Amino acid sequence: MKGKIVIPIVVGAIIVMIGIIAITNQESNQMEVEDILDRELMPEEDTSPEVQKKLDEIERINLENEYSPKEREWITSGPFQIDRSEYVLGEKIFLVIGGLQQYEKGQVAFLRPLNDTHYKVYQTIPFDGSKKNVFNYYIQPQISKENGICSIDDLVGDWTVVFRGTNYENLKFRITDKILPGDEDSYEPVC
Incomplete structure (x- = not known):
C-alpha cells in the first residue's frame, strides 16, 4: 500500500x-x-559621416518646413470678425458673428480674386439677427474642379468679405502660396 x-x-x-x-x-x-x-x-555612439550628413539634412528640412500659425488679429466690421489678415493654404478662416441686431439680415460673401479688379463669390453664409444673433463659422478654401478652382493660383491673393444687406465695411485678407504642412496633396492641380 x-x-x-x-x-x-x-x-x-x-x-x-x-x-x-x-x-x-x-x-x-x-x-x-x-x-x-x-x-x-x-x-551607436559613433555615427559615420554619411549618416550624420543625412541626419543634418533631415533636421534642416524639418526646420525649413516648420509651421507656426500667425497670431490671431481679429479684424472687425460691426458684429463680424475674422481671425487673421493672412492665411496659408489649408488654414481655416474663422468668422465670428456676435451681437447682430434683430433687424439685421443678409449674407456674408467670401470673394476670391480673379484678377486685380474682379472677384468671384467663393461661398456665402446667410445670417438673420431675429433668429440667431451670435454664431461662429469657418471656411477652408480648397481646389475644386466642379467650382472651376483648378490650382492654387485660383486661391492665392487678396480676398474680400462682403456683408450683403448691411452697411458694414468689407473685410480684407490675403491667402499666400504657402501650404500647410501635410496638406500638400490637397492642392495638386485638378483641371
Whole structure:
C-alpha cells in the first residue's frame, strides 16, 4: 500500500520540477529578447559621416518646413470678425458673428480674386439677427474642379468679405502660396 501512495507523490514532484524548469527557461528567454531589442533600438555612439550628413539634412528640412500659425488679429466690421489678415493654404478662416441686431439680415460673401479688379463669390453664409444673433463659422478654401478652382493660383491673393444687406465695411485678407504642412496633396492641380 505504501508503494501505491509513493508513486503519485513522485510523479507529482516530477511534474512540479518540470514546470519550474520550464518557467525559469521562459523568463530567461524573455530577458534575452528584451536585451536584444534594447540594443537594436539604441543608436551607436559613433555615427559615420554619411549618416550624420543625412541626419543634418533631415533636421534642416524639418526646420525649413516648420509651421507656426500667425497670431490671431481679429479684424472687425460691426458684429463680424475674422481671425487673421493672412492665411496659408489649408488654414481655416474663422468668422465670428456676435451681437447682430434683430433687424439685421443678409449674407456674408467670401470673394476670391480673379484678377486685380474682379472677384468671384467663393461661398456665402446667410445670417438673420431675429433668429440667431451670435454664431461662429469657418471656411477652408480648397481646389475644386466642379467650382472651376483648378490650382492654387485660383486661391492665392487678396480676398474680400462682403456683408450683403448691411452697411458694414468689407473685410480684407490675403491667402499666400504657402501650404500647410501635410496638406500638400490637397492642392495638386485638378483641371
